[in-house]
Amino acid sequence: MQLRSNEPTGPIENRWEKHKEANKLVSPANRRKYTVIVVGSGLAGGAAAASLGEMGYNVKCFCYQDSPRRAHSIAAQGGINAAKNYQNDGDSVYRLFYDTVKGGDFRSRESNVFRLAELSVQIIDQAVAQGVPFAREYGGLLGNRSFGGAQVSRTFYARGQTGQQLLLGAYQALSRQIEAGTVEMFSRTEMLDLIVHDGRARGIVTRCMKTGKVSPHIADMVILCTGGYGNVFYLSTNAKGCNCTAAWRTHRHGAAFANPCYTQIHPTCIPQAGTYQSKLTLMSESLRNDGRVWVPRKKEDVTKRPEDIAEEDRYYYLEERYPAFGNLVPRDVASRNALYVTNDGLGVGPEVDGERRGVYLDFGDAIDRLGEQTIQERYGNLFEMYERITNDSPYETPMRIYPATHYTMGGLWVDYNLETTIPGLFAGGEANFSDHGANRLGASALMQGLADGYFVLPFTVGNYLGEVRTLPPLAEDHADVTGAVTAVEERIQKLMNAPDPKHAPEHFHRMLGRIIWTKCGMSRNKEGLEKALRDIPKLRDQFWREVKITGTGEELNQTLERAGRVADFFELGELMCLDALRREESCGGHFREEHEENGEALRDDDNFSYVAAWEWTGTPGEPRLNKEPLTFEYVKPSKRSYK
Amino acid sequence: MSEELLNLTLHVWRQDGPDDAGRFETHQAKDITTHMSFLEMLDVVNELLIENGKSPIAFDHDCREGICGTCGMVINGVAHGPQKLTTTCQLHMRQFKNGDEIWLEPWRASGFPVLKDLVVDRTAFDRIIQAGGYISIRTGSASEANELPVAKEIADQAMDAAECIGCGACVAACPNASASLFTAAKISHLSLLPQGQAERQDRARKMVAQMDAEGFGGCTNHGECEAACPKGVSLRWIARMNRELVRAMVTADAPIESRKR
Numbered sequence: 001m002q003l004r005s006n007e008p009t010g011p012i013e014n015r016w017e018k019h020k021e022a023n024k025l026v027s028p029a030n031r032r033k034y035t036v037i038v039v040g041s042g043l044a045g046g047a048a049a050a051s052l053g054e055m056g057y058n059v060k061c062f063c064y065q066d067s068p069r070r071a072h073s074i075a076a077q078g079g080i081n082a083a084k085n086y087q088n089d090g091d092s093v094y095r096l097f098y099d100t101v102k103g104g105d106f107r108s109r110e111s112n113v114f115r116l117a118e119l120s121v122q123i124i125d126q127a128v129a130q131g132v133p134f135a136r137e138y139g140g141l142l143g144n145r146s147f148g149g150a151q152v153s154r155t156f157y158a159r160g161q162t163g164q165q166l167l168l169g170a171y172q173a174l175s176r177q178i179e180a181g182t183v184e185m186f187s188r189t190e191m192l193d194l195i196v197h198d199g200r201a202r203g204i205v206t207r208c209m210k211t212g213k214v215s216p217h218i219a220d221m222v223i224l225c226t227g228g229y230g231n232v233f234y235l236s237t238n239a240k241g242c243n244c245t246a247a248w249r250t251h252r253h254g255a256a257f258a259n260p261c262y263t264q265i266h267p268t269c270i271p272q273a274g275t276y277q278s279k280l281t282l283m284s285e286s287l288r289n290d291g292r293v294w295v296p297r298k299k300e301d302v303t304k305r306p307e308d309i310a311e312e313d314r315y316y317y318l319e320e321r322y323p324a325f326g327n328l329v330p331r332d333v334a335s336r337n338a339l340y341v342t343n344d345g346l347g348v349g350p351e352v353d354g355e356r357r358g359v360y361l362d363f364g365d366a367i368d369r370l371g372e373q374t375i376q377e378r379y380g381n382l383f384e385m386y387e388r389i390t391n392d393s394p395y396e397t398p399m400r401i402y403p404a405t406h407y408t409m410g411g412l413w414v415d416y417n418l419e420t421t422i423p424g425l426f427a428g429g430e431a432n433f434s435d436h437g438a439n440r441l442g443a444s445a446l447m448q449g450l451a452d453g454y455f456v457l458p459f460t461v462g463n464y465l466g467e468v469r470t471l472p473p474l475a476e477d478h479a480d481v482t483g484a485v486t487a488v489e490e491r492i493q494k495l496m497n498a499p500d501p502k503h504a505p506e507h508f509h510r511m512l513g514r515i516i517w518t519k520c521g522m523s524r525n526k527e528g529l530e531k532a533l534r535d536i537p538k539l540r541d542q543f544w545r546e547v548k549i550t551g552t553g554e555e556l557n558q559t560l561e562r563a564g565r566v567a568d569f570f571e572l573g574e575l576m577c578l579d580a581l582r583r584e585e586s587c588g589g590h591f592r593e594e595h596e597e598n599g600e601a602l603r604d605d606d607n608f609s610y611v612a613a614w615e616w617t618g619t620p621g622e623p624r625l626n627k628e629p630l631t632f633e634y635v636k637p638s639k640r641s642y643k
Numbered sequence: 644m645s646e647e648l649l650n651l652t653l654h655v656w657r658q659d660g661p662d663d664a665g666r667f668e669t670h671q672a673k674d675i676t677t678h679m680s681f682l683e684m685l686d687v688v689n690e691l692l693i694e695n696g697k698s699p700i701a702f703d704h705d706c707r708e709g710i711c712g713t714c715g716m717v718i719n720g721v722a723h724g725p726q727k728l729t730t731t732c733q734l735h736m737r738q739f740k741n742g743d744e745i746w747l748e749p750w751r752a753s754g755f756p757v758l759k760d761l762v763v764d765r766t767a768f769d770r771i772i773q774a775g776g777y778i779s780i781r782t783g784s785a786s787e788a789n790e791l792p793v794a795k796e797i798a799d800q801a802m803d804a805a806e807c808i809g810c811g812a813c814v815a816a817c818p819n820a821s822a823s824l825f826t827a828a829k830i831s832h833l834s835l836l837p838q839g840q841a842e843r844q845d846r847a848r849k850m851v852a853q854m855d856a857e858g859f860g861g862c863t864n865h866g867e868c869e870a871a872c873p874k875g876v877s878l879r880w881i882a883r884m885n886r887e888l889v890r891a892m893v894t895a896d897a898p899i900e901s902r903k904r
């Protein structure tokens with residue numbers, strides 16, 4: 001497999017302009033002759049479908065929810081970065097670029113990251129013009145805050161609902177195009193396979209989630225904006241329906257999957273309360289600005305009420321270990337340290353599966369210092385949400401938090417045009433691997449999704465179509481189409497008719513999640529990963545033997561939907577572990593216990609400064625590794641240190 | 644942090660498909676902990692139903708964080724259940740007592756046909772937005788964001804109206820099954836902002852016409868919508884919508900055709 005990044009050369013600040021100038025164009029009159037499929041209606045897909053429709057392409061957009069407005073982007077709380085420098089604190093496109101490359105632990109492509117930083121400013125203009133009600137200052141200008149330890153205030157936000165408001169902006173733009181007839185929307189419709197003809201992506205096979213009808217959709221090209229795969233862990237902050245199926249199905253057709261082991265574990269989530277737990281809830285990172293993280297020093301204190309533990313018996317482990325950054329160390333460091341103290345038996349809260357996985361986040365000092373009023377102004381709605389879920393009031397007793405899977409940096413490999421290794425198949429948003437390297441900075445996923453959707457894909461799609469000009473017509477009765485439909489139908493039948501049906505798909509998903517979380521989570525080692533690679537195929541076989549789905553495939557059947565997604569998580573989970581095993585270094589969200597120095601990650605630039613792009617060979621667990629070497633012309637790799 | 648175990652009797656609306664008449668079915672939920680969310684309780688019931696070869700209760704949900712607006716059912720006669728300002732997915736079992744009987748029904752409104760059990764079709768809401776719930780701005784043609792200051796109180800009010808998650812509880816709670824609160828929230832959000840002025844009057848007329856065409860009832864000021872709304876969307880937006888409408892009617896020169904797809 002050839003991995004060509006197709007990035008332009010020359011001074012980095014001119015690359016995107018230069019690339020656009022060299023782009024092929026499709027004339028306005030010709031655009032409606034092309035059908036473009038966009039799978040996903042989140043920030044990336046919604047923005048892309050709306051923009052392409054507006055340009056005059058004939059767009060078909062798909063989502064699994066009942067409305068495109070409900071894509072998982074809606075859940076983002078914190079904010080979106082942009083290098084506007086409205087606060088006059090020295091921010092610039094270059095600084096945002098620099099921070100993102102460094103934050104990604106030098107595992108991303110410089111050209112892509114620079115373009116992202118450059119486009120960030122246009123995103124804010126676009127969103128404001130759409131009516132996104134960002135927070136404003138008394139003078140009427142846009143407000144900003146500093147987020148995730150950034151040294152400048154470049155984050156724009158709309159209360160605690162930034163993702164919601166940005167998504168509604170994109171959804172409204174999409175609705176306008178649906179009204180105009182340029183976009184046809186297919187809600188409650190799940191993509192289950194890709195149609196490849198003559199080596200190019202030419203359509204998808206879907207299942208209507210209301211009737212069970214399996215249908216082909218033929219097009220000139222396909223764009224996947226189907227989000228991340230965090231639910232491979234079963235418990236995550238993702239919505240329950242988030243899945244890897246669309247991406248994984250294209251991987252099986254030849255789209256390389258890049259860096260699957262790069263996942264982000266967010267340090268401040270509400271801990272699991274029982275084995276029945278179905279998802280984890282994120283508590284905004286901003287809480288660490290005023291909360292102090294601690295656990296009891298002594299094991300015998302873990303069941304005591306926190307109020308009854310004396311000050312000298314409290315272990316403020318982040319403050320002690322990282323005096324310079326204290327409670328504000330980056331996400332991965334905070335998460336890993338929570339794991340260490342709970343591994344040492346110092347975790348607090350209810351016992352789940354024999355372990356107490358929780359640490360305190362204490363606002364007592366902040367309330368004494370600033371008063372309850374100020375704390376309420378800053379975090380009131382978060383405290384309420386916490387109380388609704390746990391029945392504890394953080395004004396009275398420390399919060400309990402624990403890390404949870406939040407974001408996946410890995411995804412479909414794409415070149416500078418966001419094209420995958422299958423010609424005519426593009427990927428945007430969290431579904432691709434670009435831009436964040438081994439670790440994503442806070443408030444930059446929304447930025448990336450919208451940059452891809454509004455500003456990158458509309459250009460690169462034109463370039464692709466301008467280059468191929470006319471594709472031979474593909475009829476619905478062509479073997480490449482009927483074959484794909486039959487394959488989907490057979491798979492559904494196989495799931496519905498397991499030989500020894502015993503358990504609902506969740507049963508297997510929970511077990512898979514447990515393996516991935518313990519062996520390929522915050523801290524990984526060779527022995528654990530090898531064990532996971534032995535256990536996952538066994539569990540997968542058991543799944544295919546024993547999965548139980550009641551009802552039929554020809555109706556609304558939520559168990560069947562979930563089963564199909566779990567089946568794909570098994571294969572992806574295995575690839576994650578393999579990728580983590582082969583990457584014999586620690587970088588960003590990937591921490592290998594064998595590669596550390598005094599507990600800190602040890603990167604190996606000499607041997608691992610590459611993107612791992614895995615190629616499907618026909619058998620799960622036996623993929624081929626392709627490497628895209630990474631070079632750094634502008635930001636010289638340095639060691640991250642927070643001591 | 645204290646935890647109790649509950650045994651509950653559920654009377655659940657079961658309907659095989661849009662054309663089925665539907666009926667209540669009784670199920671037991673055993674050993675439910677008070678820390679579970681309401682939907683986790685249903686997960687437990689469903690897993691058991693599947694293991695016993697029965698068809699699980701279909702219900703919509705996704706984020707389980709109270710923000711996507713996917714979940715929603717009528718619990719003991721109340722849309723989203725007993726806790727104020729709380730979506731079904733954020734409701735926890737500590738709101739219930741051991742031995743409780745719980746009645747579960749889908750949103751009932753002609754604008755929201757039932758698809759199966761507790762799952763309804765809310766695409767009418769999408770069509771109301773398609774009729775005009777947007778600001779027409781071409782991608783890439785926006786001017787610099789800070790060129791047009793927006794007074795903080797106006798931006799805050801627009802944000803209040805924009806909090807709507809499109810769940811449909813307002814419709815389910817309304818004796819007339821009116822979609823006024825949902826429609827008014829979007830009309831208000833966009834008409835408050837300077838960016839939304841150009842299309843202001845057309846937008847109000849078109850969205851209201853579409854709302855009527857979808858078969859939602861009219862508003863007769865019961866206020867049940869506001870009480871059921873998990874996001875505290877205010878009734879005052881309906882008054883504002885009516886003002887917008889009057890203003891639009893006065894200046895309208897052509898009737899708006901409504902269309903249903």
Ligand SMILES: Cc1cc2nc3c(=O)[nH]c(=O)nc-3n(C[C@H](O)[C@H](O)[C@H](O)COP(=O)(O)OP(=O)(O)OC[C@H]3O[C@@H](n4cnc5c(N)ncnc54)[C@H](O)[C@@H]3O)c2cc1C
Binds near residue numbers: 189237431
């Ligand atoms: C709780 C939470 C808080 C966050 N907060 C922030 C934040 O403050 N700032 C920030 O920058 N980032 C944040 N993130 C990350 C960010 O929200 C996501 O990375 C981003 O929104 C992803 O957008 P997307 O368009 O790529 O995908 P999504 O929004 O996930 O959309 C995926 C789309 O694909 C569709 N889809 C998926 N599979 C299929 C299929 N098989 N068939 C048909 N359709 C399919 C879905 O229906 C959906 O429309 C947060 C994430 C979480 C979980």
Ligand code: SF4
Binds near residue numbers: 806811813825868873
């Ligand atoms: S107004 Fe309230 S109840 Fe109605 S759809 Fe919006 S959030 Fe739901």
Ligand code: FES
Binds near residue numbers: 710732
């Ligand atoms: S599931 Fe998203 S609001 Fe309830």
